[in-house]
Amino acid sequence: MAKRIQFARTGGPEVLELVDVTPAEPAPGEVRVRNQAVGLNFIDIYFRTGLYPAPSLPSGLGTEGAGVVEAVGEGVTHLKAGDRVAYAQGPLGAYAEQHVLPAGKVVVLPEGIDVETAAASMLKGLTVQYLLRQTRELKGGETILWHAAAGGVGSIACQWAKALGVKLIGTVSSPEKAALAEKNGAWATIDYTKEDVVERVRELTNGAMCDVVYDSVGKDTWETSLDCLKPRSLMVSFGNASGAVEGVNIGILNQKGSLFVTRPSLNGYADTRERLEWMAGELFEMLQSGKVTVDIAQRYPLAEAGKAQEALQGRQTTGSTILLP
Ligand code: NDP
Incomplete structure (x- = not known):
């Protein structure tokens, strides 16, 4: 069994519950990632409150995480078990020990970028990439x-x-x-x-x-x-x-x-594998060169996801927040 946060109705942080689930096997084109760190984002609050509707309820939550590939589905060629990876898109459900998602949304982490930094910067950093470099290329x-x-x-x-x-x-x-x-x-x-x-x-x-x-x-x-x-x-x-x-x-x-x-939205800009790889490449370069460092100012156990969201919504956080499974 594996733990995950889910919600059966929309509302305040109290609707989030920690449950045990049987890990799903990846279907063709999918991978299962064992999360070592999960990113907390404001968009998670929009789904919890219902501002953005979840496709169905009960639903998992979260789209950003980093860890190790545990299993790959048929036809997946760019990933194998044991790879260190990160992701910032795909189905809701990153607030979990294990997450199954399309392999096309998952990138391999280069040397020198640890999983906590990746979980704290994939969604936020890819967003900054498209905002500063693509919505208009700033000079x-x-x-x-x-x-x-x-x-x-x-x-x-x-x-x-x-x-x-x-x-x-x-x-x-x-x-x-x-x-x-x-x-x-x-x-x-x-x-x-x-x-x-x-x-x-x-x-x-x-x-x-x-x-x-x-x-x-x-x-x-x-x-x-x-x-x-x-x-x-x-x-x-x-x-x-x-x-x-x-x-x-x-x-x-x-x-x-x-x-x-x-x-704009991240999904509108990282909408193909080629674009995701290009955007992630620029982000990783900024991180590896030290031009961007990620301040993980808050860390919470996965079980305290509600408390973490309360702090984010209450303007009490700075920098990035991660959840630790
Ligand atoms: P932040 O860490 O930036 O937290 C939100 C901050 O917004 C608060 O700390 C606060 O800063 C400020 N704020 C102003 N008014 C309010 C309010 N009424 N309630 C709460 N906070 C308020 O969150 P994230 O980095 O996770 O996300 C930042 C924003 O970027 C979010 O709106 C998110 O939805 C958006 N986003 C959009 C994406 C896209 O592709 N479209 C992708 C990723 C994020 P202060 O106290 O200084 O006012």
């Missing part, structure tokens, strides 16, 4: 606004932006989070609990405003974010930490300066 000297700059995705973004020569202005909710984002390479920070974000962006950029705004907070920050942009520039809305952006009148893009908007 050195450009200025961007990044909400939640001391969080999991944000901490990687601060370092990656710095490596690209991009000036990242990060929003945060406390002086401690501001210090952390600056240590990670943020060019400037704004404590939105004390300062007016639009006015501070105006001051910091001498009135020029930003080339791109990356907004994962959603409902609470949508309009502020649009006000921080240069005319004809790009708003990237990629998360809903405060709730989903709803009821938008498209005319607002005209009123705020002929803006562009995109609402």
Whole structure:
């Protein structure tokens, strides 16, 4: 038997339960991974609360993990039992000792990247890769606004932006989070609990405003974010930490300066094996070169997944959080 976290109804952290299951055998094209570390992500909370519907209930939870391949299904050629691997996509169910998923979503870990670092950075780091390098390929000297700059995705973004020569202005909710984002390479920070974000962006950029705004907070920050942009520039809305952006009148893009908007997801960018390998290759290079280091600021036993989610949702975490099976 193997342990996994599942939920039979949507709701608060109390709906998560630790159960024993019989490990499934991988079907053709699948692999079974023995997780050694599991990544905690805000998207897990969207599934638990029902903001994103799980395909069926009861359901497993989580899509990010790292460990060792235990069994491979028919037709799998790029993986074998014993390989050290990581993944950030596929069916819900990574919050578990063992997880079966399509082999195409699994990458082999290169030397020098340990499983905890991988579990703490696959989903978040691949997200930063496509946001900074693909939604628009940023150039050195450009200025961007990044909400939640001391969080999991944000901490990687601060370092990656710095490596690209991009000036990242990060929003945060406390002086401690501001210090952390600056240590990670943020060019400037704004404590939105004390300062007016639009006015501070105006001051910091001498009135020029930003080339791109990356907004994962959603409902609470949508309009502020649009006000921080240069005319004809790009708003990237990629998360809903405060709730989903709803009821938008498209005319607002005209009123705020002929803006562009995109609402991307990792699955939309890492949608083929070739693209996943290219994106993971860039992430691993950033990690191996030391240009990006991953701060695993919280570790919880798998059984305490609910407690870990409560901390993430309650803005009590910084950097990455992992669950240990
Ligand atoms: P974080 O570690 O960044 O945690 C969320 C942070 O958001 C909090 O620490 C807090 O920082 C800030 N925040 C602002 N308002 C709220 C609120 N009302 N409730 C809770 N937090 C709030 O999480 P992750 O790194 O896991 O994810 C960051 C975001 O990126 C999430 O929105 C997630 O959905 C999104 N994402 C999107 C992906 C995509 O492909 N579209 C992929 C991966 C992540 P502070 O206290 O400084 O305000």
